[in-house]
Amino acid sequence: MTERTQVDLDTFIAREYPKVVAAVGLITGNRQDAADAVQDAIVGFLAKPPAREITNVAAWITVVATNRARDLQRSRGAESRAYAKVGTSDGSYDSALAGLDVDVLDAINKLPVQQKQVCVLHYLLDQSVETIAEGLGVSEGTIKTQLFRARKALAARVRKEDHHG
Incomplete structure (x- = not known):
């Protein structure tokens, strides 16, 4: 990771992280998953920084985190629909272990x-x-x-x- 990328990320975390989490929560309608999605985006940014230079880290992370949060919502929706088709509910997990x-x-x-x-x-x-x-x-x-x-x-x-x- 380049020094500039590290500085950009440090600045983002110090100044903009809470606002981005709030923004992702607002965009997706799910505040619980927003922080996880933002953290996943940060990890992705660190693991494989974008090929092109990012001029606004907060905007980039907001977009990536929003996409991840939406993907999670879609997969949960698909899971719920699958449970409904087989006639069971998410709560059956707890009853099976009771x-x-x-x-x-x-x-x-x-x-x-x-x-x-x-x-x-x-x-x-x-x-x-x-x-x-x-x-x-x-x-x-x-x-x-x-x-x-x-x-x-x-x-x-x-x-x-x-x-x-």
């Missing part, structure tokens, strides 16, 4: 992604090791290993919670 102990749910959330995935598929969705292996494109031995590691980690975490909780 029967789980809070400590178990917390322990599951702390598992590495692969272990969490096979654990949820096997124990919560009652899928066989063979079905999971086929769906993920890995061997049954890999699934069994991930389940073993997940059980071991869950047992240790829940035991730890019992002693401290």
Whole structure:
């Protein structure tokens, strides 16, 4: 990143960041996602600065953040429509997990992604090791290993919670 780009970005953050977040919130009608969208635009600006020189960083970030916020709104809308088609709601997520102990749910959330995935598929969705292996494109031995590691980690975490909780 050039020194000028860094100076422009520092100046933007110090002087214009709150106004741009407010502007993106106003444009998109969603103030909650505005800050995230602006931060994503800043990260994009840092990771891959525009090829041409930007004379107004605030304007550039406002446009990029607005586009990202709108994309997020569109994808959420599509998700809601998909839930409606299958006859479920976004709230069904919470009801599906209502029967789980809070400590178990917390322990599951702390598992590495692969272990969490096979654990949820096997124990919560009652899928066989063979079905999971086929769906993920890995061997049954890999699934069994991930389940073993997940059980071991869950047992240790829940035991730890019992002693401290």
